[in-house]
Amino acid sequence: MSFKILDVPTTSISEVKKSPTIIFKKAEKENTPVYVFNRxxxxxxxLTQEQYESLTNEIEVLHEQVMDLVVAQRLAIKDLELxxxxxxxxxxADQFLTIDENDGWE
Structure with missing residues (x-):
């Protein structure tokens, strides 16, 4: 089996121990995460804070898109039992629900 060589910046644990800040600057300069190797x-x-936040935001958006597709798929079922x-x-069901405007939900 042949493995693809990663075309991303790399460094070693030793370099991270010497100066993590240099590695973060490398990630920022290259605009990509830096793989850290140990032996x-x-x-x-x-990766930088901005890179991390960008990835987590993208994941959140993708999760929402998947959920929207799941809902649309379920709503498309014609013989759905209600x-x-x-x-x-x-x-x-017949009891009045108290709505708390400050419950944290939008």
């Missing part, structure tokens, strides 16, 4: 194996990946509020919540 030939990848020990981890270093249940009333009372069937789902039981006798609590």
């Amino acid at each position: 030939g194996d990848v020990a981890g990946v270093m 249940f009333s509020d009372e069937e789902v919540r039981g006798t609590n």
